[in-house]
Amino acid sequence: MRVLVVGGGGREHALVWKLSQSPEVEKIFCAPGNAGIASLAECIPIKAEEIEKLQNFAREKDVHLTVVGPEAPLAAGITDLFRENGQLIFGPCREGAFLEGSKVWAKQFMAEHGIPTAQFEIFQNPGEAYRYLKNASYPLVVKADGLAAGKGVIVAESFREASQAVCYIMEEKAFGGAGDSIVIEEFLRGEEVSVFAITDGHTFYPLPPVQDHKAVYEGDRGPNTGGMGAYSPAPVLTKQLSEKVNKEVFEPLLRGFQKEGITYRGVIFGGLMITTGSDLRVLEFNVRFGDPEAQVLLPRLQSDLSPLLYEAARGNLRAVAPPEWSTHTAVCVVLASRGYPGDYEKGKEIRGLEKVPEFKNAAVFHAGTAFKDNKTVTAGGRVLGLTAWDPSLKLARHKAYSMAEVIDFEGKYYRRDIGYRALERS
Incomplete structure (x- = not known):
């Protein structure tokens, strides 16, 4: 092939x-x-x-x-x-991709097809949004409608912060046309988890849960990024909750696609909030593998990936057996350029990559790199994903951070608390 x-x-x-x-x-x-x-x-x-x-x-x-x-x-x-x-x-087809490409479309789709999500309002006019915010309860969340590289979601603690978010997105056009419309929704408290499924539009095979770390600084502080690290499996999603995700999220989602005549053959990626009382709400959907979630899922996959993708694309997923998974825990630590997710410099030589083969059950996945003058240099905000897998989270985490110490470049930054929620549970 x-x-x-x-x-x-x-x-x-x-x-x-x-x-x-x-x-x-x-x-x-x-x-x-x-x-x-x-x-x-x-x-x-x-x-x-x-x-x-x-x-x-x-x-x-x-x-x-x-x-x-x-x-x-x-x-x-x-x-x-x-x-x-x-x-x-x-x-997925273009219409199916609206699930990620338009927050407005996705929220309306969820409401139409009974998929649990936060209460929300939609605005195309900033003046109407400001008037709504005057009587709103805080904190709340302001979301740009369109694609914004994972940075179009702002949590506002007050009317002032929410108004600034609306102005930033709708009037200053920080994300261009992606901010022509916005969603303002209730702030949900709990623990986030990422869920995935491969589907041909009718059959779906769920993948293990992942927890990523979007904020740039330790303790989930600072602005959101594309992701500073991840680990799988995520113990917050119990077997009982996984079954609930299948029944309350994936199944109604596919029924909705079928009802609306949407051909969806690809990955479903749901960002969920597990609230008190083991309730769940969908924060957002994405229509592809996550990054860095893929970097901890795929090393745990023991089956051949190609038949899964091939048969799903053909609309015949049942022709291949459900994927099999390692019991190991995988951890990915992202090395980023200083300044990310804001401005950062490129072209910094990356040293220490030749030492990676010394680590067993580990891989370095390049994110923003390039060749220059026969050297590997930085070429993005997120530069490398250092992934390790072992029988325990502690061992995998130790190995990933050991790699982070031997690989270096000017301005290297990484979070030192990847997996902390799972460690607190152990």
Whole structure:
């Protein structure tokens, strides 16, 4: 099988890494890829958003399966384009991608199909939003409607903070057209967890739960990022709660897609809040593997990934057995550039990568890296994901942080408390 992976971050490196282990896969292309992916796949200089070029490339190279990593090309309709041309692709259609691409659409869909979520209001006019905020209860959450690289959600503790958020999103256009509409919703208290399923639109196979760390600083402080680390499994999601997720989230979601005629063949990624009394609410949906969640899920996958993605893309997921998982715990620690998620410098030499093979049951997934003058250098805010897996969280965590000590670059920053919630439970 010849596979094209679309994207160039840590998630895509993890996908390529796992697909490269499959006896079914003879060749992997990755567009655009990065310095780490280049050791496993042929990197193609086509951006993830250049969907027409990707479709032409897949046809010219006789690609049997295209796997889409990031959300932007899905929102742009890459799946629809491929399917119109008879090419197999893993990822939802453009309308299905609204689940992530539009917070307004997603909230209305959840309300329509009985999926538990926070109470919310929708605004297209900032003046109406300000008037609503005067009598609102705090804290609350202000969300930009469209894609904002994981940074369009602001928790406001007061009328002043909420008004500033509305102004920032709707009037200052911090996220461009993504802020033309906003969602203002109640603030939920509890513990967050990420849930995933692979689906062909009818059958779904749930994946183990993951807990990520979005805030940039220890103790979940500071601005949100794309993710500073993750671990799996997440003990907050018990077996009983997992069954509840299947019945109250995944099943009604797929029924809703079917009712509305949406062809959804890809990953469902739900961000949940587990509230007091073991109740659950959906904070948001994403339509692809998470990053860095993929970096802890895929190392735990004992089954072959390629048949799962291939049969889901064909609409025939039942043709392959449910995935099997290691009992090990996986931990990923993200090394970021100083200044992230704000401005940061690029082009810093990364040292110590040659020491990685010394660590067993471990992998380094490149997120923002490039080659320059025969050296691997930084090329993004999140630079590397250091993943380790072991029988216990403590052992896996120790190994990941040991890697963080031997790999270095100017301005390196990482959180030192990844997995702290699970450690408190142990």
